[in-house]
Amino acid sequence: MPAFIFDLDGTLVDSVYQHVMAWHAALRECGFDLSVWRIHRRIGMSGGLMIRALARELDMPLDESAINRLGELHEQEFRRRIPSISPLPGARELLAELREREIPYILATSGTQANAGPMLELLGRADEKIITREDVKRAKPDPDLFLAAAEKLHVKDVEAMVVGDSVWDMLAARRANFLGVGVLSGGYGQQELEQAGAFRVYADPEEMRRHLDELGVREE
């Protein structure tokens, strides 16, 4: 039987676009006018890595203190937008079904514990097992988060599958040697996810829940 490692933002909660707009606002406050789609395409990486990558690509000179300031501004801007975030359709039901069928799963996010907390509350699972940015040295697209998640699952001889909405999830999954399952709910297109290694792509957790048998989850 497989075990599942779930990304959080864009995969279980509908928070990607709020993160995108929060980064956009933070960058503007610091005088950087970056196109919104370029931010969207980097969400899912750790915030620090994203900012460094964008700065390098766009030749924006950023020192360590500017990067820290951007991170703080993003936190503030994101917190303002939390009231507009909902769980994705079927997310609660999918996790409930996995628990009921005793299929192991865990969450793993490039975000901080502080940002994950309100998202877990939206899912009605404040005490859910989760690996966050603080638990590993490098966040996605490095495989560390998913490797730590698999270790914490304490499950042997299972095939771990990573469920995520971004190409960074799929890339980190391949680097950890796990299969990748994509969801469209973060706003990437199906072909982008497939090209990054997703072996199945569903619209959202609701559609995934109705197709668990395609992922090797069998009736006992």
Add this chain to the structure above:
Amino acid sequence: MPAFIFDLDGTLVDSVYQHVMAWHAALRECGFDLSVWRIHRRIGMSGGLMIRALARELDMPLDESAINRLGELHEQEFRRRIPSISPLPGARELLAELREREIPYILATSGTQANAGPMLELLGRADEKIITREDVKRAKPDPDLFLAAAEKLHVKDVEAMVVGDSVWDMLAARRANFLGVGVLSGGYGQQELEQAGAFRVYADPEEMRRHLDELGVREE
């Protein structure tokens, strides 16, 4: 020599995500909790058609007055977000170069005249030639906007090319028998645009401007 018909939101100005969040907020105010990515994937259609399509897909019962109320709420929410909108990189320069080289072009948007106004101001072209929602019976993905645009260009024996960021632009372009050129700046993936008929895809107006020769624009 070709002539160009440009979409506005997501193609020349960086306003797609603000439209997405404005629709999301309007829908929530009316009690509908729609995933943000589903709204994103419909932007570029006329607002009325988008709402009708989403309502049908999701089995949300919406009467005419609810659709009108949603439209008004979207207008309000979008207006609040205008200060966070910038021209896309290279947009002003691309239009300036076309004017200088006497290559005919026109703008065509599924949006209203009222929403187009502030976007044209951002481009420094308040009096730019533009076809809006009010000028045609049906907006994208119907071809009417682009056919009206070509007519207004008053240019014969040219190959009109439609430049847009959404699959609805590409679909309407094909229905009007014009070539489609995609830009990634609205947040669609390259393959989505190509699959919808884009024969070239550029990151944004800046990249298109540097590759005009690929589109049949020749040095005199």
